[in-house]
Amino acid sequence: MTDARLADLADRLPNLRLLTDPADLEHYGRDWTRRWTAKPLAIALPSEVAEVQAIVRWANEHDVAIVPSGGRTGLSGGAVAAHGELVLSLERMNRVLGFDVVDRTLSVQAGMTLHAVHEAAKEHGLLYPVDFAARGSCSIGGNIATNAGGIRVIRYGNTREWIAGLTVVAGNGELLHFNRGLVKNSSGYDFRHLLIGSEGTLGVVVEATLRLTNPPPPSQVMLLALPSMDAVLEVFALFRARLSLQAFEFFTDVALRHVLAHGAQRAIEGDHPYYVVTEFDADEAAQEAALATFELGAERGWISDGVIAQSEAQAAALWRLREGITESLAPHRPYKNDISLRISALPAFLHEIQALLEREYPHFEVVWFGHIGDGNLHINVLRPTELSDADFIAQCEHVTKLLADTLQRHGGSISAEHGIGLVKRPYLGCTRSEAEIALMRGVRQVFDPKGLLNPGKLFE
Ligand SMILES: O=C(O)CC[C@@H](O)C(=O)O
Numbered sequence: 001m002t003d004a005r006l007a008d009l010a011d012r013l014p015n016l017r018l019l020t021d022p023a024d025l026e027h028y029g030r031d032w033t034r035r036w037t038a039k040p041l042a043i044a045l046p047s048e049v050a051e052v053q054a055i056v057r058w059a060n061e062h063d064v065a066i067v068p069s070g071g072r073t074g075l076s077g078g079a080v081a082a083h084g085e086l087v088l089s090l091e092r093m094n095r096v097l098g099f100d101v102v103d104r105t106l107s108v109q110a111g112m113t114l115h116a117v118h119e120a121a122k123e124h125g126l127l128y129p130v131d132f133a134a135r136g137s138c139s140i141g142g143n144i145a146t147n148a149g150g151i152r153v154i155r156y157g158n159t160r161e162w163i164a165g166l167t168v169v170a171g172n173g174e175l176l177h178f179n180r181g182l183v184k185n186s187s188g189y190d191f192r193h194l195l196i197g198s199e200g201t202l203g204v205v206v207e208a209t210l211r212l213t214n215p216p217p218p219s220q221v222m223l224l225a226l227p228s229m230d231a232v233l234e235v236f237a238l239f240r241a242r243l244s245l246q247a248f249e250f251f252t253d254v255a256l257r258h259v260l261a262h263g264a265q266r267a268i269e270g271d272h273p274y275y276v277v278t279e280f281d282a283d284e285a286a287q288e289a290a291l292a293t294f295e296l297g298a299e300r301g302w303i304s305d306g307v308i309a310q311s312e313a314q315a316a317a318l319w320r321l322r323e324g325i326t327e328s329l330a331p332h333r334p335y336k337n338d339i340s341l342r343i344s345a346l347p348a349f350l351h352e353i354q355a356l357l358e359r360e361y362p363h364f365e366v367v368w369f370g371h372i373g374d375g376n377l378h379i380n381v382l383r384p385t386e387l388s389d390a391d392f393i394a395q396c397e398h399v400t401k402l403l404a405d406t407l408q409r410h411g412g413s414i415s416a417e418h419g420i421g422l423v424k425r426p427y428l429g430c431t432r433s434e435a436e437i438a439l440m441r442g443v444r445q446v447f448d449p450k451g452l453l454n455p456g457k458l459f460e
């Protein structure tokens with residue numbers, strides 16, 4: 001270890017696992033964006049809170065920036081270390097700390113995967129309801145840092161709703177306990193909510209107390225084929241009014257083509273431009289209501305075809321059509337937009353934006369999918385093989401500026417659930433006012449006076 005700063009860190013924390021191997025630097029220095037070359041100073045893998053505190057204090061003394069790191073499944077460059085930062089991976093801090101049957105809370109270390117959290121809740125007959133495709137590798141700490149959403153927001157809300165308490169190491173190494181699991185706490189600023197969605201810029205989340213809930217009643221999964229985006233919105237309104245929805249997700253035929261090529265099974269024959277996977281509570285009465293609702297949608301010309309899963313395996317196969325999209329697109333190194341609008345603003349916005357994207361991306365393949373029931377659209381633009389990364393990104397950035405302007409006019413957000421990170425930083429101002437961004441900077445100054453926690457993410 002030739003770097004004097006690292007030698008000092010190793011001296012202070014002889015048991016700390018520190019990695020400097022080039023393969024490790026690359027692995028831990030990047031996320032799913034693959035846009036930046038990873039260049040961290042080293043990777044620290046603490047095993048306890050005291051080590052995290054000591055690392056942050058060491059970073060202050062040596063002016064070393066820190067990139068807090070979870071599962072690095074992020075899509076906005078929030079966990080990228082490209083400028084000699086120390087990556088602080090919470091990966092080894094992945095234990096359940098406690099379950100409280102009266103409070104119905106689960107306390108965990110931040111490095112637990114979302115899947116492990118689900119399993120731990122299940123052991124107690126309860127549910128941690130935030131869920132999405134990266135569950136096997138993303139960490140609960142990363143979910144908190146981005147206020148992650150996913151496929152059940154329509155029923156359960158975002159990560160924010162499920163955080164009863166947070167333990168955080170602030171930018172000066174101090175340990176802070178926010179809200180301590182209380183249901184009611186009207187005693188001033190709720191710092192817990194400032195930390196949720198702060199993308200590692202205010203503190204390192206080391207532990208969280210999660211609220212759990214009852215598992216949902218038995219459900220059914222349906223795949224629908226639809227003739228237009230307007231029909232998707234009509235069917236959403238119809239289904240929401242008549243059924244108790246757990247999920248309502250859409251994707252286009254282009255997304256379907258990719259996911260089928262990636263190994264998923266076709267469930268509806270024929271060519272249809274839009275598809276919806278929906279899941280709803282399904283006792284006997286609800287099943288009848290679902291069929292009647294389906295028939296009504298078909299009579300009105302909004303639904304062209306549909307299948308209802310007859311087994312858990314079929315339900316999983318239908319879900320795979322939606323959940324497999326990101327992975328099936330990954331080889332094309334897509335440029336991603338993750339935008340949100342009020343649901344009521346969607347129809348007008350969509351008409352405008354579909355025309356804009358057709359005009360601006362005549363030669364690129366554009367894949368639409370997402371959580372339409374939350375007003376959240378994922379737009380993935382695929383890089384043509386003959387185009388360099390730099391040229392491709394430059395063209396996409398130009399269009400994103402136009403998209404951001406349109407979003408601003410319709411009161412939307414440039415990031416619904418993936419965070420701002422490095423990727424959306426130029427567009428923060430379309431979603432947040434100058435006054436808000438000035439306040440954010442002020443808050444950051446208080447929590448992290450030297451600006452060492454994830455610098456450059458969220459804003460310059
Ligand atoms: O790949 C994307 O753009 C979206 C990923 C994720 O948020 C999803 O909804 O599947």
Ligand SMILES: [Zn+2]
Pocket residue numbers: 150370371378417
């Ligand atoms: Zn999503």
